[in-house]
Amino acid sequence: MSQIKDPADPTKPEHADKPSRRRFLQSAAATVAVSAAPLARAQQQPSASVAPPPAAAPLLPVHLTINGRPYELQLEARTTLLDALREYAGLTGTKKGCDRGQCGACTVIAGGKRINSCLTLAVMHTGESITTVEGLATNDTLSPIQRAFIEHDAFQCGFCTPGQLCSATALLSEYRAGDASAVTADVRARPPQLSADEIRERMSGNICRCGAYTNIVAAVSAVAANKA
Incomplete structure:
Protein backbone atom coordinates (compact mmCIF):
# COMPACT_ATOMS: atom_id res chain seq x y z
CA MET A 1 0.00 0.00 0.00
CA SER A 2 1.47 3.37 -0.99
CA GLN A 3 1.82 6.27 1.44
CA ILE A 4 1.15 9.93 0.65
CA LYS A 5 4.38 11.93 0.89
CA ASP A 6 4.76 15.32 2.61
CA PRO A 7 5.58 17.92 -0.15
CA ALA A 8 8.08 19.62 2.22
CA ASP A 9 9.83 16.36 2.94
CA PRO A 10 9.17 13.69 0.34
CA THR A 11 10.75 11.05 2.60
CA LYS A 12 8.33 11.71 5.53
CA PRO A 13 4.86 10.11 5.54
CA GLU A 14 1.89 12.50 5.87
CA HIS A 15 0.51 10.94 9.06
CA ALA A 16 3.79 11.23 10.98
CA ASP A 17 2.85 14.66 12.48
CA LYS A 18 -0.61 13.55 13.61
CA PRO A 19 -0.84 12.47 17.32
CA SER A 20 -1.68 8.84 17.90
CA ARG A 21 -4.89 7.85 19.73
CA ARG A 22 -2.87 6.48 22.66
CA ARG A 23 -0.91 9.71 23.04
CA PHE A 24 -4.11 11.75 22.96
CA LEU A 25 -5.74 9.67 25.73
CA GLN A 26 -2.60 9.89 27.86
CA SER A 27 -2.53 13.69 27.51
CA ALA A 28 -6.24 13.99 28.39
CA ALA A 29 -5.82 11.82 31.49
CA ALA A 30 -2.85 13.86 32.67
CA THR A 31 -4.82 17.09 32.24
CA VAL A 32 -7.75 15.77 34.32
CA ALA A 33 -5.40 14.58 37.10
CA VAL A 34 -3.66 17.95 37.32
CA SER A 35 -7.02 19.79 37.42
CA ALA A 36 -8.49 17.54 40.12
CA ALA A 37 -5.53 17.72 42.50
CA PRO A 38 -6.33 21.21 43.96
CA LEU A 39 -10.01 20.24 44.42
CA ALA A 40 -9.06 17.05 46.26
CA ARG A 41 -6.75 18.95 48.60
CA ALA A 42 -9.48 21.53 49.28
CA GLN A 43 -11.99 18.79 50.16
CA GLN A 44 -9.56 17.18 52.58
CA GLN A 45 -9.05 20.40 54.52
CA PRO A 46 -11.61 20.99 57.31
CA SER A 47 -14.05 23.79 56.66
CA ALA A 48 -13.70 26.70 59.05
CA SER A 49 -17.49 27.27 58.97
CA VAL A 50 -18.44 23.85 60.41
CA ALA A 51 -19.64 24.29 64.01
CA PRO A 52 -18.27 21.92 66.65
CA PRO A 53 -20.70 19.31 68.01
CA PRO A 54 -22.79 20.56 70.95
CA ALA A 55 -21.65 19.60 74.40
CA ALA A 56 -23.65 16.96 76.24
CA ALA A 57 -26.36 18.33 78.50
CA PRO A 58 -25.49 18.08 82.20
CA LEU A 136 -51.67 -0.85 91.58
CA ALA A 137 -51.48 -4.34 93.05
CA THR A 138 -50.68 -4.86 96.74
CA ASN A 139 -48.51 -7.79 97.82
CA ASP A 140 -49.19 -9.57 94.52
CA THR A 141 -52.92 -9.07 95.03
CA LEU A 142 -54.65 -7.34 92.14
CA SER A 143 -56.54 -4.14 92.83
CA PRO A 144 -60.34 -4.14 92.40
CA ILE A 145 -60.12 -2.34 89.06
CA GLN A 146 -57.54 -4.83 87.78
CA ARG A 147 -59.77 -7.76 88.73
CA ALA A 148 -62.76 -6.06 87.13
CA PHE A 149 -60.88 -5.57 83.86
CA ILE A 150 -60.17 -9.31 83.77
CA GLU A 151 -63.70 -10.33 84.77
CA HIS A 152 -65.32 -8.03 82.17
CA ASP A 153 -62.78 -8.72 79.42
CA ALA A 154 -61.98 -5.01 79.26
CA PHE A 155 -58.86 -5.34 77.13
CA GLN A 156 -57.78 -7.05 73.93
CA CYS A 157 -54.26 -6.31 72.71
CA GLY A 158 -53.47 -4.80 76.13
CA PHE A 159 -51.23 -1.98 74.94
CA CYS A 160 -53.51 0.76 76.27
CA THR A 161 -54.49 -1.21 79.38
CA PRO A 162 -51.84 0.23 81.78
CA GLY A 163 -53.02 3.74 81.03
CA GLN A 164 -56.67 2.68 81.22
CA LEU A 165 -56.11 1.08 84.64
CA CYS A 166 -54.30 4.10 86.06
CA SER A 167 -56.93 6.45 84.67
CA ALA A 168 -59.79 4.34 86.03
CA THR A 169 -58.11 4.14 89.46
CA ALA A 170 -57.79 7.93 89.60
CA LEU A 171 -61.32 8.34 88.23
CA LEU A 172 -62.80 6.43 91.17
CA SER A 173 -60.82 8.55 93.64
CA GLU A 174 -61.93 11.75 91.90
CA TYR A 175 -65.54 10.65 92.00
CA ARG A 176 -65.39 9.82 95.70
CA ALA A 177 -63.79 13.23 96.32
CA GLY A 178 -66.78 14.90 94.67
CA ASP A 179 -65.09 16.10 91.47
CA ALA A 180 -67.55 16.92 88.70
CA SER A 181 -67.15 16.24 84.99
CA ALA A 182 -68.35 17.92 81.81
CA VAL A 183 -71.55 15.84 81.86
CA THR A 184 -72.38 16.32 85.56
CA ALA A 185 -75.80 17.93 85.78
CA ASP A 186 -74.95 19.98 88.86
CA VAL A 187 -71.22 20.70 89.20
CA ARG A 188 -71.79 21.94 92.77
CA ALA A 189 -72.46 18.41 93.99
CA ARG A 190 -71.17 14.96 93.25
CA PRO A 191 -73.47 12.99 90.94
CA PRO A 192 -75.50 10.41 92.87
CA GLN A 193 -74.04 7.57 90.83
CA LEU A 194 -71.24 7.03 88.37
CA SER A 195 -73.32 6.55 85.25
CA ALA A 196 -72.08 5.19 81.93
CA ASP A 197 -72.05 8.72 80.53
CA GLU A 198 -69.96 9.90 83.48
CA ILE A 199 -67.48 7.07 83.00
CA ARG A 200 -67.18 7.61 79.26
CA GLU A 201 -66.56 11.31 79.77
CA ARG A 202 -64.03 10.80 82.54
CA MET A 203 -62.20 8.11 80.55
CA SER A 204 -62.31 10.02 77.26
CA GLY A 205 -58.60 10.80 77.41
CA ASN A 206 -57.74 7.11 77.04
CA ILE A 207 -58.05 5.62 73.57
CA CYS A 208 -58.55 1.90 72.97
CA ARG A 209 -57.80 1.15 69.34
CA CYS A 210 -59.29 -2.34 69.76
CA GLY A 211 -62.62 -0.78 70.73
CA ALA A 212 -63.15 -2.41 74.13
CA TYR A 213 -64.96 0.67 75.45
CA THR A 214 -68.19 -1.10 76.42
CA ASN A 215 -66.34 -3.60 78.61
CA ILE A 216 -64.16 -0.89 80.11
CA VAL A 217 -67.27 1.03 81.16
CA ALA A 218 -68.73 -2.15 82.62
CA ALA A 219 -65.57 -2.83 84.62
CA VAL A 220 -65.46 0.68 86.09
CA SER A 221 -69.19 0.57 86.83
CA ALA A 222 -68.81 -2.68 88.73
CA VAL A 223 -66.04 -1.32 90.95
CA ALA A 224 -67.92 1.94 91.53
CA ALA A 225 -71.06 0.04 92.56
CA ASN A 226 -69.11 -2.08 95.05
CA LYS A 227 -67.50 1.01 96.58
CA ALA A 228 -70.63 3.16 96.63
Missing part, protein backbone atom coordinates in the same frame (compact mmCIF):
# COMPACT_ATOMS: atom_id res chain seq x y z
CA LEU A 59 -27.20 15.43 84.30
CA LEU A 60 -29.32 16.43 87.27
CA PRO A 61 -30.22 14.34 90.32
CA VAL A 62 -33.96 13.67 90.32
CA HIS A 63 -35.53 12.10 93.40
CA LEU A 64 -38.81 10.28 92.80
CA THR A 65 -40.92 7.95 94.89
CA ILE A 66 -42.35 5.43 92.44
CA ASN A 67 -44.84 2.85 93.70
CA GLY A 68 -43.66 3.51 97.25
CA ARG A 69 -39.98 2.99 96.45
CA PRO A 70 -37.44 5.83 96.38
CA TYR A 71 -35.46 6.36 93.18
CA GLU A 72 -32.54 8.70 92.61
CA LEU A 73 -32.03 9.13 88.88
CA GLN A 74 -29.41 11.10 86.98
CA LEU A 75 -31.31 12.73 84.12
CA GLU A 76 -31.04 15.51 81.60
CA ALA A 77 -33.43 18.35 82.35
CA ARG A 78 -35.32 17.60 79.13
CA THR A 79 -36.08 13.96 80.00
CA THR A 80 -39.80 13.30 80.13
CA LEU A 81 -41.34 11.48 83.05
CA LEU A 82 -42.34 8.72 80.63
CA ASP A 83 -38.75 8.14 79.50
CA ALA A 84 -37.52 8.35 83.09
CA LEU A 85 -39.93 5.59 84.10
CA ARG A 86 -39.21 3.32 81.14
CA GLU A 87 -35.55 3.92 80.33
CA TYR A 88 -34.06 4.79 83.72
CA ALA A 89 -36.30 3.26 86.39
CA GLY A 90 -36.93 0.13 84.31
CA LEU A 91 -40.72 0.29 84.75
CA THR A 92 -41.87 -0.55 81.24
CA GLY A 93 -45.51 -1.12 82.14
CA THR A 94 -46.24 2.51 81.25
CA LYS A 95 -46.50 2.54 77.46
CA LYS A 96 -45.34 5.08 74.91
CA GLY A 97 -48.15 5.39 72.40
CA CYS A 98 -48.46 8.66 70.50
CA ASP A 99 -45.87 10.50 72.65
CA ARG A 100 -48.06 13.61 72.20
CA GLY A 101 -50.59 13.33 75.02
CA GLN A 102 -53.40 12.19 72.75
CA CYS A 103 -53.83 8.47 73.43
CA GLY A 104 -53.47 8.14 77.22
CA ALA A 105 -51.35 4.97 77.08
CA CYS A 106 -48.73 6.69 79.26
CA THR A 107 -51.16 7.73 82.01
CA VAL A 108 -49.75 7.54 85.54
CA ILE A 109 -50.86 8.97 88.87
CA ALA A 110 -48.62 11.77 90.15
CA GLY A 111 -49.39 13.41 93.47
CA GLY A 112 -52.84 11.80 93.42
CA LYS A 113 -53.71 13.17 89.96
CA ARG A 114 -53.62 11.28 86.67
CA ILE A 115 -51.36 12.80 84.07
CA ASN A 116 -49.92 12.00 80.67
CA SER A 117 -46.31 11.21 81.54
CA CYS A 118 -45.14 11.99 78.00
CA LEU A 119 -46.12 15.65 78.39
CA THR A 120 -44.24 16.45 81.58
CA LEU A 121 -40.59 16.52 82.56
CA ALA A 122 -39.24 14.25 85.26
CA VAL A 123 -37.50 17.12 87.06
CA MET A 124 -40.90 18.75 87.58
CA HIS A 125 -41.90 15.87 89.85
CA THR A 126 -38.88 15.76 92.14
CA GLY A 127 -39.99 14.58 95.57
CA GLU A 128 -43.42 13.58 94.30
CA SER A 129 -45.12 10.21 94.65
CA ILE A 130 -45.73 8.46 91.34
CA THR A 131 -47.95 5.42 90.84
CA THR A 132 -47.63 3.33 87.68
CA VAL A 133 -49.50 0.21 86.66
CA GLU A 134 -46.87 -1.87 88.47
CA GLY A 135 -47.92 -0.22 91.74
Whole structure:
Protein backbone atom coordinates (compact mmCIF):
# COMPACT_ATOMS: atom_id res chain seq x y z
CA MET A 1 0.00 0.00 0.00
CA SER A 2 1.47 3.37 -0.99
CA GLN A 3 1.82 6.27 1.44
CA ILE A 4 1.15 9.93 0.65
CA LYS A 5 4.38 11.93 0.89
CA ASP A 6 4.76 15.32 2.61
CA PRO A 7 5.58 17.92 -0.15
CA ALA A 8 8.08 19.62 2.22
CA ASP A 9 9.83 16.36 2.94
CA PRO A 10 9.17 13.69 0.34
CA THR A 11 10.75 11.05 2.60
CA LYS A 12 8.33 11.71 5.53
CA PRO A 13 4.86 10.11 5.54
CA GLU A 14 1.89 12.50 5.87
CA HIS A 15 0.51 10.94 9.06
CA ALA A 16 3.79 11.23 10.98
CA ASP A 17 2.85 14.66 12.48
CA LYS A 18 -0.61 13.55 13.61
CA PRO A 19 -0.84 12.47 17.32
CA SER A 20 -1.68 8.84 17.90
CA ARG A 21 -4.89 7.85 19.73
CA ARG A 22 -2.87 6.48 22.66
CA ARG A 23 -0.91 9.71 23.04
CA PHE A 24 -4.11 11.75 22.96
CA LEU A 25 -5.74 9.67 25.73
CA GLN A 26 -2.60 9.89 27.86
CA SER A 27 -2.53 13.69 27.51
CA ALA A 28 -6.24 13.99 28.39
CA ALA A 29 -5.82 11.82 31.49
CA ALA A 30 -2.85 13.86 32.67
CA THR A 31 -4.82 17.09 32.24
CA VAL A 32 -7.75 15.77 34.32
CA ALA A 33 -5.40 14.58 37.10
CA VAL A 34 -3.66 17.95 37.32
CA SER A 35 -7.02 19.79 37.42
CA ALA A 36 -8.49 17.54 40.12
CA ALA A 37 -5.53 17.72 42.50
CA PRO A 38 -6.33 21.21 43.96
CA LEU A 39 -10.01 20.24 44.42
CA ALA A 40 -9.06 17.05 46.26
CA ARG A 41 -6.75 18.95 48.60
CA ALA A 42 -9.48 21.53 49.28
CA GLN A 43 -11.99 18.79 50.16
CA GLN A 44 -9.56 17.18 52.58
CA GLN A 45 -9.05 20.40 54.52
CA PRO A 46 -11.61 20.99 57.31
CA SER A 47 -14.05 23.79 56.66
CA ALA A 48 -13.70 26.70 59.05
CA SER A 49 -17.49 27.27 58.97
CA VAL A 50 -18.44 23.85 60.41
CA ALA A 51 -19.64 24.29 64.01
CA PRO A 52 -18.27 21.92 66.65
CA PRO A 53 -20.70 19.31 68.01
CA PRO A 54 -22.79 20.56 70.95
CA ALA A 55 -21.65 19.60 74.40
CA ALA A 56 -23.65 16.96 76.24
CA ALA A 57 -26.36 18.33 78.50
CA PRO A 58 -25.49 18.08 82.20
CA LEU A 59 -27.20 15.43 84.30
CA LEU A 60 -29.32 16.43 87.27
CA PRO A 61 -30.22 14.34 90.32
CA VAL A 62 -33.96 13.67 90.32
CA HIS A 63 -35.53 12.10 93.40
CA LEU A 64 -38.81 10.28 92.80
CA THR A 65 -40.92 7.95 94.89
CA ILE A 66 -42.35 5.43 92.44
CA ASN A 67 -44.84 2.85 93.70
CA GLY A 68 -43.66 3.51 97.25
CA ARG A 69 -39.98 2.99 96.45
CA PRO A 70 -37.44 5.83 96.38
CA TYR A 71 -35.46 6.36 93.18
CA GLU A 72 -32.54 8.70 92.61
CA LEU A 73 -32.03 9.13 88.88
CA GLN A 74 -29.41 11.10 86.98
CA LEU A 75 -31.31 12.73 84.12
CA GLU A 76 -31.04 15.51 81.60
CA ALA A 77 -33.43 18.35 82.35
CA ARG A 78 -35.32 17.60 79.13
CA THR A 79 -36.08 13.96 80.00
CA THR A 80 -39.80 13.30 80.13
CA LEU A 81 -41.34 11.48 83.05
CA LEU A 82 -42.34 8.72 80.63
CA ASP A 83 -38.75 8.14 79.50
CA ALA A 84 -37.52 8.35 83.09
CA LEU A 85 -39.93 5.59 84.10
CA ARG A 86 -39.21 3.32 81.14
CA GLU A 87 -35.55 3.92 80.33
CA TYR A 88 -34.06 4.79 83.72
CA ALA A 89 -36.30 3.26 86.39
CA GLY A 90 -36.93 0.13 84.31
CA LEU A 91 -40.72 0.29 84.75
CA THR A 92 -41.87 -0.55 81.24
CA GLY A 93 -45.51 -1.12 82.14
CA THR A 94 -46.24 2.51 81.25
CA LYS A 95 -46.50 2.54 77.46
CA LYS A 96 -45.34 5.08 74.91
CA GLY A 97 -48.15 5.39 72.40
CA CYS A 98 -48.46 8.66 70.50
CA ASP A 99 -45.87 10.50 72.65
CA ARG A 100 -48.06 13.61 72.20
CA GLY A 101 -50.59 13.33 75.02
CA GLN A 102 -53.40 12.19 72.75
CA CYS A 103 -53.83 8.47 73.43
CA GLY A 104 -53.47 8.14 77.22
CA ALA A 105 -51.35 4.97 77.08
CA CYS A 106 -48.73 6.69 79.26
CA THR A 107 -51.16 7.73 82.01
CA VAL A 108 -49.75 7.54 85.54
CA ILE A 109 -50.86 8.97 88.87
CA ALA A 110 -48.62 11.77 90.15
CA GLY A 111 -49.39 13.41 93.47
CA GLY A 112 -52.84 11.80 93.42
CA LYS A 113 -53.71 13.17 89.96
CA ARG A 114 -53.62 11.28 86.67
CA ILE A 115 -51.36 12.80 84.07
CA ASN A 116 -49.92 12.00 80.67
CA SER A 117 -46.31 11.21 81.54
CA CYS A 118 -45.14 11.99 78.00
CA LEU A 119 -46.12 15.65 78.39
CA THR A 120 -44.24 16.45 81.58
CA LEU A 121 -40.59 16.52 82.56
CA ALA A 122 -39.24 14.25 85.26
CA VAL A 123 -37.50 17.12 87.06
CA MET A 124 -40.90 18.75 87.58
CA HIS A 125 -41.90 15.87 89.85
CA THR A 126 -38.88 15.76 92.14
CA GLY A 127 -39.99 14.58 95.57
CA GLU A 128 -43.42 13.58 94.30
CA SER A 129 -45.12 10.21 94.65
CA ILE A 130 -45.73 8.46 91.34
CA THR A 131 -47.95 5.42 90.84
CA THR A 132 -47.63 3.33 87.68
CA VAL A 133 -49.50 0.21 86.66
CA GLU A 134 -46.87 -1.87 88.47
CA GLY A 135 -47.92 -0.22 91.74
CA LEU A 136 -51.67 -0.85 91.58
CA ALA A 137 -51.48 -4.34 93.05
CA THR A 138 -50.68 -4.86 96.74
CA ASN A 139 -48.51 -7.79 97.82
CA ASP A 140 -49.19 -9.57 94.52
CA THR A 141 -52.92 -9.07 95.03
CA LEU A 142 -54.65 -7.34 92.14
CA SER A 143 -56.54 -4.14 92.83
CA PRO A 144 -60.34 -4.14 92.40
CA ILE A 145 -60.12 -2.34 89.06
CA GLN A 146 -57.54 -4.83 87.78
CA ARG A 147 -59.77 -7.76 88.73
CA ALA A 148 -62.76 -6.06 87.13
CA PHE A 149 -60.88 -5.57 83.86
CA ILE A 150 -60.17 -9.31 83.77
CA GLU A 151 -63.70 -10.33 84.77
CA HIS A 152 -65.32 -8.03 82.17
CA ASP A 153 -62.78 -8.72 79.42
CA ALA A 154 -61.98 -5.01 79.26
CA PHE A 155 -58.86 -5.34 77.13
CA GLN A 156 -57.78 -7.05 73.93
CA CYS A 157 -54.26 -6.31 72.71
CA GLY A 158 -53.47 -4.80 76.13
CA PHE A 159 -51.23 -1.98 74.94
CA CYS A 160 -53.51 0.76 76.27
CA THR A 161 -54.49 -1.21 79.38
CA PRO A 162 -51.84 0.23 81.78
CA GLY A 163 -53.02 3.74 81.03
CA GLN A 164 -56.67 2.68 81.22
CA LEU A 165 -56.11 1.08 84.64
CA CYS A 166 -54.30 4.10 86.06
CA SER A 167 -56.93 6.45 84.67
CA ALA A 168 -59.79 4.34 86.03
CA THR A 169 -58.11 4.14 89.46
CA ALA A 170 -57.79 7.93 89.60
CA LEU A 171 -61.32 8.34 88.23
CA LEU A 172 -62.80 6.43 91.17
CA SER A 173 -60.82 8.55 93.64
CA GLU A 174 -61.93 11.75 91.90
CA TYR A 175 -65.54 10.65 92.00
CA ARG A 176 -65.39 9.82 95.70
CA ALA A 177 -63.79 13.23 96.32
CA GLY A 178 -66.78 14.90 94.67
CA ASP A 179 -65.09 16.10 91.47
CA ALA A 180 -67.55 16.92 88.70
CA SER A 181 -67.15 16.24 84.99
CA ALA A 182 -68.35 17.92 81.81
CA VAL A 183 -71.55 15.84 81.86
CA THR A 184 -72.38 16.32 85.56
CA ALA A 185 -75.80 17.93 85.78
CA ASP A 186 -74.95 19.98 88.86
CA VAL A 187 -71.22 20.70 89.20
CA ARG A 188 -71.79 21.94 92.77
CA ALA A 189 -72.46 18.41 93.99
CA ARG A 190 -71.17 14.96 93.25
CA PRO A 191 -73.47 12.99 90.94
CA PRO A 192 -75.50 10.41 92.87
CA GLN A 193 -74.04 7.57 90.83
CA LEU A 194 -71.24 7.03 88.37
CA SER A 195 -73.32 6.55 85.25
CA ALA A 196 -72.08 5.19 81.93
CA ASP A 197 -72.05 8.72 80.53
CA GLU A 198 -69.96 9.90 83.48
CA ILE A 199 -67.48 7.07 83.00
CA ARG A 200 -67.18 7.61 79.26
CA GLU A 201 -66.56 11.31 79.77
CA ARG A 202 -64.03 10.80 82.54
CA MET A 203 -62.20 8.11 80.55
CA SER A 204 -62.31 10.02 77.26
CA GLY A 205 -58.60 10.80 77.41
CA ASN A 206 -57.74 7.11 77.04
CA ILE A 207 -58.05 5.62 73.57
CA CYS A 208 -58.55 1.90 72.97
CA ARG A 209 -57.80 1.15 69.34
CA CYS A 210 -59.29 -2.34 69.76
CA GLY A 211 -62.62 -0.78 70.73
CA ALA A 212 -63.15 -2.41 74.13
CA TYR A 213 -64.96 0.67 75.45
CA THR A 214 -68.19 -1.10 76.42
CA ASN A 215 -66.34 -3.60 78.61
CA ILE A 216 -64.16 -0.89 80.11
CA VAL A 217 -67.27 1.03 81.16
CA ALA A 218 -68.73 -2.15 82.62
CA ALA A 219 -65.57 -2.83 84.62
CA VAL A 220 -65.46 0.68 86.09
CA SER A 221 -69.19 0.57 86.83
CA ALA A 222 -68.81 -2.68 88.73
CA VAL A 223 -66.04 -1.32 90.95
CA ALA A 224 -67.92 1.94 91.53
CA ALA A 225 -71.06 0.04 92.56
CA ASN A 226 -69.11 -2.08 95.05
CA LYS A 227 -67.50 1.01 96.58
CA ALA A 228 -70.63 3.16 96.63
